[in-house]
Amino acid sequence: MINQWEKIDLNDYEKHMSDPAVFQLQKLNIITQKQIKDYHPSSLLFLGIAGGNGLEYCNEIENVYAIDINQKFLKACKKRFPYKNIKYILMDLNKDELELTKIDLIIANLVFEYVDEETVVTKLLKVMNEGGILSTVIQINNENTFVSRTKYSDRFKCLEDIYHDVDINYFDNILCNKKFKKLLYELYPLPNGKAFLRLDYQLGN
Ligand SMILES: C[S@@+](CC[C@H](N)C(=O)[O-])C[C@H]1O[C@@H](n2cnc3c(N)ncnc32)[C@H](O)[C@@H]1O
Numbered sequence: 001m002i003n004q005w006e007k008i009d010l011n012d013y014e015k016h017m018s019d020p021a022v023f024q025l026q027k028l029n030i031i032t033q034k035q036i037k038d039y040h041p042s043s044l045l046f047l048g049i050a051g052g053n054g055l056e057y058c059n060e061i062e063n064v065y066a067i068d069i070n071q072k073f074l075k076a077c078k079k080r081f082p083y084k085n086i087k088y089i090l091m092d093l094n095k096d097e098l099e100l101t102k103i104d105l106i107i108a109n110l111v112f113e114y115v116d117e118e119t120v121v122t123k124l125l126k127v128m129n130e131g132g133i134l135s136t137v138i139q140i141n142n143e144n145t146f147v148s149r150t151k152y153s154d155r156f157k158c159l160e161d162i163y164h165d166v167d168i169n170y171f172d173n174i175l176c177n178k179k180f181k182k183l184l185y186e187l188y189p190l191p192n193g194k195a196f197l198r199l200d201y202q203l204g205n
Pocket residue numbers: 005006025028029032047048049050051053067068069070073091092093094108109110111114115
């Protein structure tokens with residue numbers, strides 16, 4: 001069965017996300033730059049790379065892996081960032097296995113809203129270095145609908161079938177029960193009453 005994200009057009013997605021009333025693409029770009037700068041990884045894995053937001057900060061990283069379920073998104077990324085250090089992987093994080101090892105940093109921005117948290121965290125554990133970092137951005141809707149209103153927003157209605165709010169306590173429990181410890185909790189307000197929560201965890205005791 002096709003995943004609802006495979007029905008989304010990248011141009012619509014990026015226009016919507018970068019609309020001044022939404023401002024999420026720009027905010028995610030700033031956060032991604034910080035996530036990379038904070039940890040200086042040699043190996044970096046992006047979950048849900050969409051159109052490649054933040055890949056411009058990866059020039060000096062030895063191995064970069066970028067996963068998405070939407071083949072057209074990955075094709076666009078390859079065209080925008082055709083670099084030897086970046087490998088693009090088409091997969092469904094809920095269903096497929098990750099064939100990677102020794103990852104220093106995993107960036108998962110606005111992805112856990114669309115996957116089963118425990119299933120994916122269990123997979124991540126197996127591919128990370130001891131001491132490796134999982135850095136995530138979670139969307140806080142503050143009573144607003146999860147898709148903000150723009151002239152493109154109707155095109156994302158299909159995502160309602162697979163979206164869920166991430167329950168921060170539940171998410172935190174999953175990670176802490178799997179040998180992760182919390183390093184960072186940072187809130188970024190957005191223009192329309194929503195916010196992004198950056199949560200970073202380190203694997204190990
Ligand atoms: C909101 S976008 C992520 C935004 C992006 N990380 C950024 O910083 O701009 C969610 C992305 O996750 C991908 N995605 C959703 N479910 C997925 C799954 N089960 N497996 C892999 N990728 C998935 C979507 O195709 C989409 O590109």
